[in-house]
Amino acid sequence: MRLDIVTIFPEFFGVLDVSLLGRARAAGVIEVGVHDLRDHTHDRHRTVDDTPYGGGAGMVMKPEPWGEALDALLTPRSVLIVPSPAGHPFTQRQARELAVREHLVFACGRYEGIDQRVVDHYSERTEVRVLSIGDYVLNGGEVATMAMIEAIARLVPGVVGNPESLTEESHEDGLLEYPSYTKPASWRGLEVPPVLLSGNHGAVADWRREQQLARTRAIRPDLIEKP
Numbered sequence: 001m002r003l004d005i006v007t008i009f010p011e012f013f014g015v016l017d018v019s020l021l022g023r024a025r026a027a028g029v030i031e032v033g034v035h036d037l038r039d040h041t042h043d044r045h046r047t048v049d050d051t052p053y054g055g056g057a058g059m060v061m062k063p064e065p066w067g068e069a070l071d072a073l074l075t076p077r078s079v080l081i082v083p084s085p086a087g088h089p090f091t092q093r094q095a096r097e098l099a100v101r102e103h104l105v106f107a108c109g110r111y112e113g114i115d116q117r118v119v120d121h122y123s124e125r126t127e128v129r130v131l132s133i134g135d136y137v138l139n140g141g142e143v144a145t146m147a148m149i150e151a152i153a154r155l156v157p158g159v160v161g162n163p164e165s166l167t168e169e170s171h172e173d174g175l176l177e178y179p180s181y182t183k184p185a186s187w188r189g190l191e192v193p194p195v196l197l198s199g200n201h202g203a204v205a206d207w208r209r210e211q212q213l214a215r216t217r218a219i220r221p222d223l224i225e226k227p
């Protein structure tokens with residue numbers, strides 16, 4: 001898999017060399033390119049934003065630098081991912097879908113966002129996903145991109161040491177995960193649920209499923225599909 005990130009803060013992504021992704025890059029499983037949007041400006045001030053048509057507060061990112069930057073990166077097999085508070089929810093299902101794709105290009109906006117014509121233009125000629133990581137507003141797309149890259153990269157074969165650990169996670173089966181315990185069996189008067197010490201694997205599996213359902217009903221009833 002290749003990831004390309006376009007941003008006005010390329011230094012933000014330096015951490016990708018040390019995280020989980022660092023090992024994946026070292027193993028050649030994932031290639032990452034970080035690109036400064038300002039390299040695609042041609043004025044003395046390297047301008048990437050301007051005032052919004054129709055008035056209003058803040059600034060909007062100009063389409064021309066984005067067009068030049070994305071033309072240089074996108075191929076017909078790419079997926080262009082545009083983080084936005086107005087996007088479709090980024091979910092574990094999205095992460096699974098994107099983890100098997102060949103080339104992801106992340107467009108990290110700032111200010112009040114990117115001129116809409118950029119999404120409109122590329123939607124005509126490639127796959128574009130405008131995605132939100134949650135119902136809150138960040139200052140730009142970089143943090144959202146980092147979160148999505150981590151969620152996606154860990155599902156790419158060869159990135160995580162033990163692939164089995166990926167199957168029993170929250171949201172993998174549509175439910176929240178069960179509570180986990182380790183030694184000591186008793187801590188500050190709190191005991192590990194006895195079933196987990198029983199050695200009865202069937203009873204443990206049943207208990208864990210019950211815990212998943214109870215937790216999901218209590219914390220995220222929206223995840224339980226209505227019959």
Ligand SMILES: COc1cccc(Cn2ccc3ccc(-c4cc(N)[nH]n4)cc32)c1
Nearest residue numbers: 083084085109110113133134137138140141
């Ligand atoms: C576009 O509308 C906006 C309105 C007010 C501020 C901003 C700031 N901003 C700029 C680019 C950008 C990209 C992503 C996000 C974002 C994503 C999520 N889940 N929250 N926030 C926020 C971004 C944008």
